[in-house]
Amino acid sequence: MFLIKIIRWLTGWAVFEAEGGFPERLLNLAAAKRIRLWQTRRRGTMLTACCRARDYRQLRQLFRRTGMRAHIIKKNGMPFRLRPYRHRGGILCGALAYILILQFFSGRIWVVNLSGASEENRAAILAAMAEMGVLVGARYDELDLPEIQLRALAELDSVSWLAVNFNASVADIEVTEWDPEQQPPEPDTPSNLKASADGVILEMRITGGQGMVKPGDAVVKGMLLVSGVVESTVGPLLCRAEGVVLAKTRHVLTVTVPLVQQQRLPEQPPVYRPSLFFFGIRIPLYTDGEIAGDRDTGQWEQMLTLNRVKMPIGVTLEQIQPMALGQVTYTAGEAETLAFEELTGLERTLAENAEIEQTEIKLEEVDGCIRLTGIYICVENIASEEKIQLADIDS
Amino acid sequence: MKRRGKRLDRLDNHNNASRGKFAAAGQKVENLLELPAGSLIGVSRLEITGNRQAVVEGVRGIIEYSEETAKLAGRSGTLVFRGRGLTLSHLTADSAVITGYIISVEFL
Numbered sequence: 152m153f154l155i156k157i158i159r160w161l162t163g164w165a166v167f168e169a170e171g172g173f174p175e176r177l178l179n180l181a182a183a184k185r186i187r188l189w190q191t192r193r194r195g196t197m198l199t200a201c202c203r204a205r206d207y208r209q210l211r212q213l214f215r216r217t218g219m220r221a222h223i224i225k226k227n228g229m230p231f232r233l234r235p236y237r238h239r240g241g242i243l244c245g246a247l248a249y250i251l252i253l254q255f256f257s258g259r260i261w262v263v264n265l266s267g268a269s270e271e272n273r274a275a276i277l278a279a280m281a282e283m284g285v286l287v288g289a290r291y292d293e294l295d296l297p298e299i300q301l302r303a304l305a306e307l308d309s310v311s312w313l314a315v316n317f318n319a320s321v322a323d324i325e326v327t328e329w330d331p332e333q334q335p336p337e338p339d340t341p342s343n344l345k346a347s348a349d350g351v352i353l354e355m356r357i358t359g360g361q362g363m364v365k366p367g368d369a370v371v372k373g374m375l376l377v378s379g380v381v382e383s384t385v386g387p388l389l390c391r392a393e394g395v396v397l398a399k400t401r402h403v404l405t406v407t408v409p410l411v412q413q414q415r416l417p418e419q420p421p422v423y424r425p426s427l428f429f430f431g432i433r434i435p436l437y438t439d440g441e442i443a444g445d446r447d448t449g450q451w452e453q454m455l456t457l458n459r460v461k462m463p464i465g466v467t468l469e470q471i472q473p474m475a476l477g478q479v480t481y482t483a484g485e486a487e488t489l490a491f492e493e494l495t496g497l498e499r500t501l502a503e504n505a506e507i508e509q510t511e512i513k514l515e516e517v518d519g520c521i522r523l524t525g526i527y528i529c530v531e532n533i534a535s536e537e538k539i540q541l542a543d544i545d546s
Numbered sequence: 547m548k549r550r551g552k553r554l555d556r557l558d559n560h561n562n563a564s565r566g567k568f569a570a571a572g573q574k575v576e577n578l579l580e581l582p583a584g585s586l587i588g589v590s591r592l593e594i595t596g597n598r599q600a601v602v603e604g605v606r607g608i609i610e611y612s613e614e615t616a617k618l619a620g621r622s623g624t625l626v627f628r629g630r631g632l633t634l635s636h637l638t639a640d641s642a643v644i645t646g647y648i649i650s651v652e653f654l
Binding site for chain 1: 607608609610611612613632633634635636637638639
């Protein structure tokens, strides 16, 4: 019934009143001519009914034949709603443009979301996916997702799992990055533990294999600490050497900062180049050509957002900074500051894997350079696993 | 009104006569094959929902229609609906839907 109402609304309908003459004959003639009447009512001598708008012209003849006087009391439906706008072509053009735009843009990717990727791999993953067709403005019904996922896994070494899902015009790329530390151990693969640095053994906690050194021993880098070949009553057995070997190690970090340096310096004020971004198409809003030579570039974008979703429409601003080699002279104090900053960075990296117990810093000026040397006494796990090559044993 | 009523009555009589020849044979076949009653012989079908709506198939015309009475010419006779506020919700060449407060249905 609801569908019938929609069809009636689309085709337009009229309510008429008729009186006098022969109402029953009118109904029979209308039925014979296949003119649909509904909501037919009789109030005294008055007959009220609804008919399709285009049938009313035929009904006029029937009114004459049955001697009835009739008039329309109400007209409704889309044709009557649109009638006031029939001389306004702009509305029709706008409606057509709306349909065409909707048709064109609804099949395209508007937003590409990436989740599960680290900041350093993000750009590479997005670039690889864009190369395979998953980018703003591309038609998503033309993409072969299973093949894209397989290709992406083959091309992106940092990714162990990848899936592309479409939620309307939003492409959600979900990835799981490859993390060697999270890989399950291979208990069946025989291995040794070797020293990753020179030092003196402080403590050994062996959970697999046979210890080859003991606390207090001095070891050099590459020396066997725990063997995967275990002697038993039935002969030597191969196993996976596991454990922690804590040793006191010594690290020397050196930073040299010349007082006079050749550096890339900004040559001119930066050039800003705005572009209009529209569904993956970048329309330049500048007229000058390519800037040649050494330059640094940066980019900012201001995209239109709707309900916190970034739309593929906006303005991007590219900053181009021409650069040239220039000579920079530092004072001793400035050079020391730079050297300390650099050494602090190296020290922080060292502290990620070792506990620094003692630090000794030496500052000297040698051949026009400030040299900063840090000597660090650390306690760290120097056990490094190395698989036993069975071919070596056989030979 | 009277002239139209007579024409329809004549039509009914003619149909009744011609139908008489085949009705008996059709009914026998229906019984033999256990088909639904009226599937082979042309009779009107009437479906009433409560006392608010009646769907009539096999309508050949409207004989009389007012708020209190709807008299329909069917294939197998005349149906008279009596009630209050009777409305012809739908009317096509061979069916009608009558809504309103139906008090009685008569077969003439």
